[in-house]
Amino acid sequence: MRCPKDLNVMLETGQLTAGLAAECCPTCQGAWIDSETYQAWQTAQLDTELRLGV
Numbered sequence: 001m002r003c004p005k006d007l008n009v010m011l012e013t014g015q016l017t018a019g020l021a022a023e024c025c026p027t028c029q030g031a032w033i034d035s036e037t038y039q040a041w042q043t044a045q046l047d048t049e050l051r052l053g054v
């Protein structure tokens, strides 16, 4: 995947936060997250909170 701001830059796969994969741009420091990936992560966070009884 290429950076939407600079199509010459290839994004690097990294982690935005624990368990949340994101495509990070080394040039503009932007991070793009796949909506499905984000929803899966968000669901996992909710599951964790329920288990902790928050």
Ligand SMILES: [Zn+2]
Binding pocket: 003, 004, 005, 006, 009, 025, 026, 027, 028, 029, 030
């Ligand atoms: Zn960029």
